[in-house]
Amino acid sequence: MSEPNARAIEFRGGGFVIRPYRGAAMVFFVVLIATWEIVVRAGWVSALALPAPSSIVKALYDLAGSGPFWRNITDSLFRILAGWSIGSAAGLAIGSAMGIWSLPRAVGIPAVSALFPIPKIALLPLFILWFGIGEASKVATIAIGVFFPTAIATYTGIDGVPRNLIRMAQSFGSPWPSIIWKVILPGALPGILAGIRISASFALILLVAAEMIGAQYGIGAFILTAGNLMQTDQLLAGVVMLSVLGLIIGTALTRLEKRLLRWR
Amino acid sequence: MELIAEAVGHCYGDVVALEKIDLTVHEGEILALIGPSGCGKSTLLGIMGGILQPTSGRVLVSGAAPPGSLNPFTYIFQDFALLPWRTVEDNVGFVLEHHPLSAGERAARVEDVLSRTGLLEFRRAFPKQLSGGMRQRVGIARALAVRPAVLLLDEPLSALDAQTRALLMEDFIALWLAQRTTAVYVTHNLSEALRLADRIAILSRRPGRLREIVRIDMPQAERGTPAGQGRLAALHDQLWKLIKAEAQVAEREVLEGGAHE
Numbered sequence: 001m002s003e004p005n006a007r008a009i010e011f012r013g014g015g016f017v018i019r020p021y022r023g024a025a026m027v028f029f030v031v032l033i034a035t036w037e038i039v040v041r042a043g044w045v046s047a048l049a050l051p052a053p054s055s056i057v058k059a060l061y062d063l064a065g066s067g068p069f070w071r072n073i074t075d076s077l078f079r080i081l082a083g084w085s086i087g088s089a090a091g092l093a094i095g096s097a098m099g100i101w102s103l104p105r106a107v108g109i110p111a112v113s114a115l116f117p118i119p120k121i122a123l124l125p126l127f128i129l130w131f132g133i134g135e136a137s138k139v140a141t142i143a144i145g146v147f148f149p150t151a152i153a154t155y156t157g158i159d160g161v162p163r164n165l166i167r168m169a170q171s172f173g174s175p176w177p178s179i180i181w182k183v184i185l186p187g188a189l190p191g192i193l194a195g196i197r198i199s200a201s202f203a204l205i206l207l208v209a210a211e212m213i214g215a216q217y218g219i220g221a222f223i224l225t226a227g228n229l230m231q232t233d234q235l236l237a238g239v240v241m242l243s244v245l246g247l248i249i250g251t252a253l254t255r256l257e258k259r260l261l262r263w264r
Numbered sequence: 265m266e267l268i269a270e271a272v273g274h275c276y277g278d279v280v281a282l283e284k285i286d287l288t289v290h291e292g293e294i295l296a297l298i299g300p301s302g303c304g305k306s307t308l309l310g311i312m313g314g315i316l317q318p319t320s321g322r323v324l325v326s327g328a329a330p331p332g333s334l335n336p337f338t339y340i341f342q343d344f345a346l347l348p349w350r351t352v353e354d355n356v357g358f359v360l361e362h363h364p365l366s367a368g369e370r371a372a373r374v375e376d377v378l379s380r381t382g383l384l385e386f387r388r389a390f391p392k393q394l395s396g397g398m399r400q401r402v403g404i405a406r407a408l409a410v411r412p413a414v415l416l417l418d419e420p421l422s423a424l425d426a427q428t429r430a431l432l433m434e435d436f437i438a439l440w441l442a443q444r445t446t447a448v449y450v451t452h453n454l455s456e457a458l459r460l461a462d463r464i465a466i467l468s469r470r471p472g473r474l475r476e477i478v479r480i481d482m483p484q485a486e487r488g489t490p491a492g493q494g495r496l497a498a499l500h501d502q503l504w505k506l507i508k509a510e511a512q513v514a515e516r517e518v519l520e521g522g523a524h525e
Contacts, residue, residue, distance in 0.1 A: 164345045165345055167345070168341060170315055171313060171335075174358075174362055175362055178361065182347075182361070186347070186349050187349075189349075263350075
């Protein structure tokens with residue numbers, strides 16, 4: 001029997017819990033695109049300033065049948081892949097050295113801290129002087145932009161590896177190359193992959209900027225030309241291509257993370 | 265194998281953690297190291313196992329490691345120190361990978377220790393899928409895989425709840441009785457030390473000095489019986505009186521300035 005004056009305890013533990021809403025994103029995009037289409041077709045916004053989504057799809061379809069379209073894509077893919085690979089490899093190597101050894105760290109941290117804040121696109125004119133107007137200057141710009149976040153993520157990732165794991169490996173007599181390959185680098189992998197994700201977005205930004213400054217072909221050059229000719233449907237088709245490229249890179253990295261970090 | 269610490273001292277910067285420790289760990293015995301927080305127990309264990317350099321003094325070893333021993337001085341860690349990206353069997357296998365064993369020999373050693381520690385059915389689990397007690401079993405299996413001559417246990421049960429601790433303690437005793445490996449067992453827990461050790465070395469508060477060595481003259485089998493537990497309880501009270509005052513002072517020191525174990 002409960003007391004006549006007894007009352008239920010007030011619940012205070014609600015909220016601050018993130019729930020998954022499946023399909024919410026899809027609904028949002030459908031509503032957004034439909035609203036956009038309606039607004040343009042109704043004439044509330046000029047089709048020249050903001051083409052309807054259907055016009056952008058048509059522009060993409062028409063472009064897909066043309067040779068220059070594929071040249072733009074392949075040139076951009078080559079530049080981003082080459083720049084990102086070179087920058088990532090250098091960032092991983094230098095970042096690892098900074099994470100593992102004292103002298104590279106003593107030299108590297110001040111150097112990286114001093115050079116990281118420089119907007120890398122500002123170096124493109126210098127790279128054009130050094131490497132010419134061809135591919136090398138664009139690839140170098142992307143590579144240098146990718147290098148810094150990768151190096152920083154790598155050495156901070158290595159810093160984050162619990163020291164007790166290294167002590168454990170030492171106490172069992174593991175040789176140091178084995179400690180680096182089997183303890184330090186796998187332990188730093190979550191941080192390294194986070195850095196690679198950031199560096200991939202840097203690479204995309206620098207790709208477009210570099211192509212807008214000095215390229216005949218490439219998605220950035222295509223967008224700039226379309227803008228100069230007031231072909232806004234083609235301009236936005238170029239933006240969609242970049243968005244798809246970013247989405248492909250993001251999805252690939254997510255899959256890589258799921259595969260390599262399944263132990264988490 | 266026998267371990268002999270001669271006038272071992274250690275400093276962390278200006279802080280003197282250990283001072284002139286003379287201590288011998290005899291072959292086949294379990295020596296428990298107890299003392300208040302920050303008295304340098306784990307530091308002494310690190311020096312004995314060769315992963316810390318003493319500031320003064322030295323540690324000598326006499327006798328030969330047993331045949332097939334791949335790592336004579338082997339640690340079992342308080343926080344388990346398992347590689348989270350490796351499965352149970354790969355964690356155990358990790359400590360064999362740099363030794364010249366065939367794949368078959370390696371697999372047989374892993375199989376053997378997983379079987380002895382009751383981990384066979386968890387061999388493909390990752391550490392995060394295991395309870396604390398099971399993780400420490402992996403730590404024990406990993407240590408056994410290298411057939412150690414001296415086991416160095418750094419508070420191996422302190423991260424576990426009381427029930428798991430009791431269960432793992434029984435398992436450890438059974439494993440130890442099967443091989444009687446020389447062991448140094450660092451603990452804060454007097455009851456653990458009394459249940460396991462042949463001798464208990466009591467360290468003073470920082471700087472850690474050897475205060476007393478107490479011999480527990482009671483066979484392992486007797487310690488689990490009610491009569492044995494009664495005698496151990498009496499010893500517990502006697503030892504607790506010995507270390508209580510220093511433990512209280514050390515506790516205040518830890519709160520005020522931090523300490524190095």
